[in-house]
Amino acid sequence: MCFRDLLRVAAAAALLIASEAAMAAEADHETKGVTENNLPVFYQKLKDQLHFALAWDQAGGGDFSRWRAEARAKFWDLLIQPDDQTPLDAQVVEEQDRGAYVARKIVLSITRNSRVAAILLVPKGQGPFPAALVLHDHGGKFNIGKEKMVEPWGDEARLASAKAWVEKYYSGRFIGDDLARRGYVVLATDALGWGDRQNNGRESQQALASNLFNLGSSLAGTIAVEDVRAARYLAALPEVDKDRVAAIGFSMGAFRAWQIAALTDAVTAGVAVNWMATLDGLMVPGNNQLKGQSAFNMLHPGMFRWFDYPDAASIAAPKPMLFYAGETDHLFPVAAVRDAFARMEKVWADAGAPEHFAAKVWPNAHIFRAEEQAEAFDWLDRQFGRQE
Numbered sequence: 208m209c210f211r212d213l214l215r216v217a218a219a220a221a222l223l224i225a226s227e228a229a230m231a232a233e234a235d236h237e238t239k240g241v242t243e244n245n246l247p248v249f250y251q252k253l254k255d256q257l258h259f260a261l262a263w264d265q266a267g268g269g270d271f272s273r274w275r276a277e278a279r280a281k282f283w284d285l286l287i288q289p290d291d292q293t294p295l296d297a298q299v300v301e302e303q304d305r306g307a308y309v310a311r312k313i314v315l316s317i318t319r320n321s322r323v324a325a326i327l328l329v330p331k332g333q334g335p336f337p338a339a340l341v342l343h344d345h346g347g348k349f350n351i352g353k354e355k356m357v358e359p360w361g362d363e364a365r366l367a368s369a370k371a372w373v374e375k376y377y378s379g380r381f382i383g384d385d386l387a388r389r390g391y392v393v394l395a396t397d398a399l400g401w402g403d404r405q406n407n408g409r410e411s412q413q414a415l416a417s418n419l420f421n422l423g424s425s426l427a428g429t430i431a432v433e434d435v436r437a438a439r440y441l442a443a444l445p446e447v448d449k450d451r452v453a454a455i456g457f458s459m460g461a462f463r464a465w466q467i468a469a470l471t472d473a474v475t476a477g478v479a480v481n482w483m484a485t486l487d488g489l490m491v492p493g494n495n496q497l498k499g500q501s502a503f504n505m506l507h508p509g510m511f512r513w514f515d516y517p518d519a520a521s522i523a524a525p526k527p528m529l530f531y532a533g534e535t536d537h538l539f540p541v542a543a544v545r546d547a548f549a550r551m552e553k554v555w556a557d558a559g560a561p562e563h564f565a566a567k568v569w570p571n572a573h574i575f576r577a578e579e580q581a582e583a584f585d586w587l588d589r590q591f592g593r594q595e
Contacts, residue, residue, distance in 0.1 A: 244492040254487060257511050262518035263554045271524075271558050278522050282470060282514070285507040286428035293319040295440050299327075303360055307331060308387040310360070315440060317396065317433045324403045325396040325437070326357045328387035335448040337591045338392040340438050340474070341383045342456030342463040343401060345501050347409050348372055352401025356460075357383035357393065376457065378577035386455075389584060390593075394441045398430045398463075398504070409500055416503035426503050431470060434463050438473040450475055451591040455583075457575040458482055462505050465530075469522035476527040476590050478583050479520075480575045481539065483530050485550075486515050488543020495538050517547040517554075524551075525560030527590040529583055533571035541568060563590075 239248055247253070259265065261281055266274045283290065297315035304310075311327045330336055341356040348355075354369040358381040373381055383393040399415075400406040406415060416426040434454075442449045453476045456464040461482035468477040489496040496502055510519070520528075530551070532544040548566040555564035565586060569579060 259515045259518055261513040263521055275522055285510050286431050287425045288428050291318045317436050326353050328393040329446055330390050334446040336390055336392045336446055337451035338441050338447040339386045339453045339455050340441050341393055341395050342460035344457050345459035349401050349405040352397035353395035356395040357381055377575055392447050396437050412500045412503055427506050431466055434467045435471045438467055438471055442473040453587055465520040469519055478529045480531040481533055481536055481573055483547050484539045484543035485547050486511055488540050517550045521551050521554040524555045525558040525563050527563040529586050530566040532568045534568050536573045538573055
């Protein structure tokens with residue numbers, strides 16, 4: 208082989224080495240930033256870095272009351288808005304006699320920024336009565352909110368919509384009215400975006416959440432503070448026994464129920480149906496949690512530096528709390544649900560009140576059937592000393 212041929216071979220070899228080096232360099236950096244599920248390609252690394260610094264199991268068996276106070280203070284901080292002490296100034300605008308109880312349409316200043324409509328059900332007879340703040344679901348159904356919990360009147364279109372909704376998810380029952388017949392004072396309000404405060408549809412939720420962030424607030428924080436205010440109003444009514452005030456909800460309403468039980472002691476017990484799991488079990492490809500929109504109603508920025516969902520819910524301990532889930536609920540993978548239940552059960556035991564924690568997985572999908580309702584309300588009656 209002549210010298211010229213050797214040069215050609217050497218040049219080709221050098222080109223090959225350079226090409227392989229370039230390919231290796233290319234393989235050493237991200238060539239795609241986002242998965243088809245809109246997760247960052249490094250999402251697993253981020254999950255691995257989450258240690259939930261204020262979870263009870265990170266406290267190492269310390270003083271439970273001290274942990275609870277510190278955790279609650281942090282949870283409040285995550286709402287991105289202060290507690291609100293504005294006078295509620297509630298006024299009754301309409302009333303309907305429903306036999307064993309009276310239904311009242313009221314308006315009240317739910318925060319310094321919003322004066323809203325609500326429905327209050329008051330049993331007849333001698334109080335004080337136990338009470339229930341009933342918290343509506345999401346469901347992508349925005350023209351009704353409080354009307355998913357309490358049967359409306361005076362608007363036939365709204366009544367028809369509400370009846371169709373409860374037929375689909377609540378065995379045809381308005382659970383607020385059922386609780387009133389049991390002797391509970393019941394309050395139902397609209398979260399921002401529902402009922403009298405409805406938004407511009409499912410696709411508007413991200414814009415609303417973004418705009419609230421731009422205004423120094425948050426959508427989830429707004430809902431949380433309003434729910435706390437509603438609970439305080441309910442607990443302070445003269446007809447109500449302030450030591451027996453429950454928060455009850457299904458789906459997003461369940462998230463709101465355990466959240467409010469964690470945030471305020473105006474709520475003394477809770478029933479949360481079909482909204483609980485670990486973050487790890489929800490942040491997986493295909494889960495609804497990855498789609499934005501509805502998730503913003505329950506998204507507190509920075510929360511997962513401090514708490515997982517069961518950790519935040521555990522701030523409610525040692526109050527009586529009942530959690531339900533569905534074996535075939537596609538929104539909440541049952542393995543992640545059972546993991547969350549086990550972690551909460553340990554917290555209640557460590558708080559010295561294992562008997563106050565109850566959880567059950569029903570052979571259902573995402574629904575709150577009549578059988579579940581009856582069992583849950585009987586459980587609540589027992590917690591409030593209303594049954595042997």
